[in-house]
Amino acid sequence: MNVYVLLKQTFDTEERIVLRDGRISEEGVKFVINPYDEYAVEEAIRLKEQHGGHVTAVSAGPERAAEALRTALAMGADEAVLLSDDRIGEDEYAVSKTIAAFLVRQSFDLLLAGNFSIDNGSGQVAVRVAQLLNLPHVSSVTKLNVDENRAAALRDAEGDSETIEVALPALFTAQQGLNEPRYPSLPGIMKAKKKPFHTLGLDDLGLSESDIAPRTARESLALPPERKAGRILKGSPAEQAAELVHLLRTEARAI
Template sequence: MNIFVIMKRTFDTEEKIVLKGGQIDDSGAEYIINPYDEYAIEEAIVLRDEHGGEVTVVTVGTEYAEKELRTALAMGADKAVLIDIEEVEASDQYSTAAILAAYLKDKEFDIILGGNIAVDNGTGQVGPRLAEMLGIPQVTTITNLKVYGNKATIVRDVEGDEETVEVILPVLVTAQQGLNEPRYPSLPGIMKAKKKPLETLELDDLDLEEDDVKANTKTLEIFLLPKKQAGKVLNGELNQQVLELVTLLRSEAKVI
């Protein structure tokens, strides 16, 4: 079974966002594999171990993403591919999906797994866009996946309820929390990962020009929400509290 995982390198969820000159300042920030993509990698490894084949993890990013690709290899993926877009002036969900589609269109694959959403930009668009561009079915927010021959039975999370679908391969799925428990890379896994293939490609290698993958959207402004003011606690008799609340709503909050 030929399995691809699309993986994004994201800010560590513990990082505090700091703005500098209207941009997110990432100097000194820790990066991790997007947590939803860890579920995708884990599921890919389990599928490969059950059905045979190979897991390739692909990311669109810069050379810094090599660290997260090596982590995916240490978890158990077989190959990693970095599509380096360092030189690209602006990128968005459309361009990321278009680059991934250009890479995958000539490959043989049974399943492509991605995360449901990236924890930073977080639009949840890249997977579905990629499936559309490749002309294959997509099932999002999955919590269970079983493959039988050329079919898969998939359970997806629907706002707390579940939907079970059957689909013919090849398919693109996006992983939701609960799909599995991603493993930590073991020490032997980390050692092995150093020798596993990590290929770096550029747009030229995919017969793409920067114009072919021009961003369709432009970020106009990035800002942090104003700090919440401390709340007010009302004390005393209930009647008194209600009177004070009404006065405050009228004179301070000016909402009535």
């Protein structure tokens, strides 16, 4: 089973977001594998353990994204590919076209990705890649059974769940609950240092800057307005309830 995993390096979820000159400041920030992509890496490794095969982790991003790929290698992926070039735009169109240009030359049974990234969260890149490669895709998968050249995926459908069967090759995006990602072990970290790691630019992919010119541009980025401090009501429960109703009517105008 030949599996490729698409992963993005994102901010650690514990990080405080600071904006500087209209961009998120990266100063002193800790980066991690996007949590949904971690489920995808884990699932790929489990499939390899079950069926045999090869797992390749792929990321498009700046040089620092190599660290996330090394973590995937330490978890058990066999090979990593970083698509990195200052000429690659940062919108979903440019990124998905770059990834698809790499994958179109590879042979695989399965592509695994995350449901969405926890920072930009557009939920577009993986499904765009499937579209560009003319592959079936199933999003938000919480269970995946692979058998020869077919797969059955249980997916989240807004509170309900549905099972979808598709012919392989196909792309699946991982939802929370798919598995419990393993921590890289010390031997895993040591082994990762010797695993194949490739860095490719636009020329290696046969792409020109105009092939992947971004289709969208971010106009502005702002933090949400600061929340006002809460207010603690005093008095008996009946007095507090009366005060609450009064405030909801006069201040919040919610009733």
